[in-house]
Amino acid sequence: MSVKFRNALLVVAATMVSLTAGCSEAGTPVSPRDALNTRSGATAASTSTTIAPNESLVYLARFKTKPQITIAWAKAWIGPAGGRVDFVGFTVIVPPGAVDKVTMFTIKLPVDPDGSEHVVAEFGPHNTQFAKPITIGFPYRGTTLDGVAGATVVWWNDGWVPMGGTVSADGSQLFTTTSHFSEYGTASFRGGVITASGG
Amino acid sequence: MSRSEATVEKILGLLPDLEDLEVLRLRLIGAAMRDPDKEWESSRTITTIDKWIVSPEAFEAALEEAERQVQEYVSTLHAGLVPVFRAYFGGNDADAALHLVSLGEKLEERGRLLGAGRCYRSALSVSMEFTDKAAQVLALRRVGRVSLKIGDLHEAASYYERSAELARDSGDLHGEVIARTGRGNVFLLQGRWSDAERCYLETLALTDTAVPGALLLERGHIYNNLANANTRQRRLEEAERWFERALAVWDAVSSPLDLGICLHNYAQFREAQGRREEAARDYEAALKLPIPEWLRSSIATDLALWWLAEGHLTQAEEWGRVAEENAIAAGSPYTLAAMYVGRGRVALARGDADGFIFFEKALEIAREKGYLSLEAETLVDYATFRAQNDGTEEAVAYLERACEILRGLGARGISGELERAEAALEELRAGVGDLSNYPTGETPLAAAGD
Numbered sequence: 312m313s314v315k316f317r318n319a320l321l322v323v324a325a326t327m328v329s330l331t332a333g334c335s336e337a338g339t340p341v342s343p344r345d346a347l348n349t350r351s352g353a354t355a356a357s358t359s360t361t362i363a364p365n366e367s368l369v370y371l372a373r374f375k376t377k378p379q380i381t382i383a384w385a386k387a388w389i390g391p392a393g394g395r396v397d398f399v400g401f402t403v404i405v406p407p408g409a410v411d412k413v414t415m416f417t418i419k420l421p422v423d424p425d426g427s428e429h430v431v432a433e434f435g436p437h438n439t440q441f442a443k444p445i446t447i448g449f450p451y452r453g454t455t456l457d458g459v460a461g462a463t464v465v466w467w468n469d470g471w472v473p474m475g476g477t478v479s480a481d482g483s484q485l486f487t488t489t490s491h492f493s494e495y496g497t498a499s500f501r502g503g504v505i506t507a508s509g510g
Numbered sequence: 511m512s513r514s515e516a517t518v519e520k521i522l523g524l525l526p527d528l529e530d531l532e533v534l535r536l537r538l539i540g541a542a543m544r545d546p547d548k549e550w551e552s553s554r555t556i557t558t559i560d561k562w563i564v565s566p567e568a569f570e571a572a573l574e575e576a577e578r579q580v581q582e583y584v585s586t587l588h589a590g591l592v593p594v595f596r597a598y599f600g601g602n603d604a605d606a607a608l609h610l611v612s613l614g615e616k617l618e619e620r621g622r623l624l625g626a627g628r629c630y631r632s633a634l635s636v637s638m639e640f641t642d643k644a645a646q647v648l649a650l651r652r653v654g655r656v657s658l659k660i661g662d663l664h665e666a667a668s669y670y671e672r673s674a675e676l677a678r679d680s681g682d683l684h685g686e687v688i689a690r691t692g693r694g695n696v697f698l699l700q701g702r703w704s705d706a707e708r709c710y711l712e713t714l715a716l717t718d719t720a721v722p723g724a725l726l727l728e729r730g731h732i733y734n735n736l737a738n739a740n741t742r743q744r745r746l747e748e749a750e751r752w753f754e755r756a757l758a759v760w761d762a763v764s765s766p767l768d769l770g771i772c773l774h775n776y777a778q779f780r781e782a783q784g785r786r787e788e789a790a791r792d793y794e795a796a797l798k799l800p801i802p803e804w805l806r807s808s809i810a811t812d813l814a815l816w817w818l819a820e821g822h823l824t825q826a827e828e829w830g831r832v833a834e835e836n837a838i839a840a841g842s843p844y845t846l847a848a849m850y851v852g853r854g855r856v857a858l859a860r861g862d863a864d865g866f867i868f869f870e871k872a873l874e875i876a877r878e879k880g881y882l883s884l885e886a887e888t889l890v891d892y893a894t895f896r897a898q899n900d901g902t903e904e905a906v907a908y909l910e911r912a913c914e915i916l917r918g919l920g921a922r923g924i925s926g927e928l929e930r931a932e933a934a935l936e937e938l939r940a941g942v943g944d945l946s947n948y949p950t951g952e953t954p955l956a957a958a959g960d
Contacts, residue, residue, distance in 0.1 A: 371784070372784075373784060455784070455786070455819070457821070463929070463930060474929055474933075475929035475930040475931075475932065475933035475934075476930070476933065477933060477934065477937055487933065503774075503777075503778035503781065503812045503815075504774075504808040504809075504811050504812055504845075504848050504852075505698055505699060505738065505742075505808075506738075506771045506774050506775065506805055506808050507694075507695040507698050507699070507734070507735050507738065507771070508691075508695075508730070508731035508732075508734040508735055508768050508771050508772070509688060509691040509692070509695070509727075509728060509731025509732070509734075509735070509768075510651075510654070510655055510658070510670065510688060510689075510691045510692025510693075510694075510695045510731070
């Protein structure tokens with residue numbers, strides 16, 4: 312399959328994902344520098360993704376084959392009845408009663424060469440405490456975490472903080488739940504056998 | 511009926527239960543091979559060494575080699591006693607004690623840890639009445655070290671602390687630094703990363719009070735261990751700075767063992783960075799050095815998991831076997847248990863239902879020796895395995911115990927292990943969880959020591 316054709320399919324797939332999410336839209340790719348370095352002034356619908364600083368990306372899992380996407384984000388309006396957004400292996404599942412009014416949920420991916428090879432996304436809306444835990448899912452199969460000991464979802468809080476995770480029954484995604492949104496990724500926290508010097 | 515071979519289990523069952531035959535037992539295990547008739551059985555990959563086979567020819571060769579080794583040991587033992595008694599009859603009791611320590615070190619090098627421990631304790635008894643505390647400081651430290659290798663962590667901590675206090679009271683800075691580093695190593699093996707780091711930093715501050723240029727080797731040890739403790743706490747930038755300082759020491763000081771440990775830790779650090787190819791190169795570089803079996807086994811265990819992560823199960827199993835052979839030769843329960851957990855994970859990845867053998871063996875050792883962190887991590891993996899094989903109730907019980915241990919160790923937010931265990935427990939209790947592909951956790955600990 313040619314790269315051009317694959318890209319076209321991914322665009323179609325991304326659009327279909329957006330459509331299945333309901334009243335959703337897809338944005339254009341963000342600029343590489345903005346994606347990694349801009350940490351303020353972003354809104355849910357803006358095209359400026361705020362992903363954790365570049366040096367911290369090394370902690371995160373990578374895609375074995377980087378997804379060729381031309382659309383870097385997806386959004387969906389979800390109300391008190393609940394709903395879901397799926398985007399390139401990333402998922403948000405909103406249970407009934409999690410929000411009390413129609414709210415825009417977003418999934419944004421970095422598009423720069425460094426950031427986009429990592430399994431990381433910014434979930435929105437920010438600064439909202441959900442009444443019920445929201446389930447978020449990440450690509451697992453086809454990433455460097457597949458089969459690795461210590462796979463966990465991590466969230467950015469001036470450093471990546473592990474929060475556990477459960478692999479789906481079909482082994483395709485890693486899931487966890489959260490009551491607020493931020494930047495999330497996946498990582499392995501396997502430490503290896505301990506050997507110490509001296510004494 | 512004649513036999514062309516027998517399993518290790520059968521042969522060991524025939525041997526009288528004499529401590530003197532320990533070398534022969536290890537030699538027989540070393541001579542064992544996989545049974546070629548079972549090469550294509552589905553369970554072959556999880557077969558432990560006791561199910562391997564030994565031919566009559568291999569048995570004869572092992573017997574000869576064991577006899578030679580025992581003779582060499584007896585010669586070493588008796589030759590080592592000559593200077594002890596010469597010093598004693600010459601009226602120099604302090605020298606006699608130091609020669610006893612030296613004899614213990616020779617036994618320790620040969621993997622005879624219990625014998626080494628007895629020599630150190632004899633030296634300790636003799637040295638108690640001396641005004642000069644140097645021999646006592648050394649003997650206490652050596653008991654600490656051998657206890658750590660055997661897996662008696664409480665004993666190790668206690669002896670290292672006594673050694674450090676005595677060294678401090680007698681103005682022996684060098685002795686105090688080494689003993690405090692050993693105390694930090696005990697914390698490290700318990701999985702108490704922040705306690706280990708604090709202990710190492712305090713000890714490093716002590717080395718600053720020495721004359722410039724002194725205690726370089728000891729500083730190198732502390733840099734290694736600080737790098738390791740920081741890697742465990744995911745403070746990778748700090749870890750890298752400590753590694754740079756450690757590697758600078760091993761450039762200036764020739765110590766293959768310490769360089770091997772440093773490269774092993776550095777490889778783990780590279781894995782934490784996601785630089786997997788470089789990690790593999792560092793593991794392999796460490797294996798090329800003349801290093802003892804316990805370290806070889808630890809590295810092989812990590813390499814097995816590295817290959818597992820790459821999706822190459824055959825290589826993972828091969829490295830698992832290398833780890834097992836070296837762990838047995840090392841005589842270190844910690845190394846052995848860590849290796850069994852590694853092999854259990856390979857079995858888990860393959861979906862082998864008989865893989866429970868590995869987890870059971872690891873748990874048995876961890877409980878007997880008090881390796882709390884290892885026990886908890888094994889329980890989390892084992893729970894995954896049990897849940898996968900219709901043992902939901904057992905899985906819940908294992909996860910509850912794992913959470914209890916990890917909370918006691920203050921593990922929250924450091925390795926992610928507690929968070930993983932709690933999440934899995936919640937899923938299972940809710941009855942909606944599917945742990946069939948639940949990720950395994952932190953690789954357990956292995957033997958430490960110099």
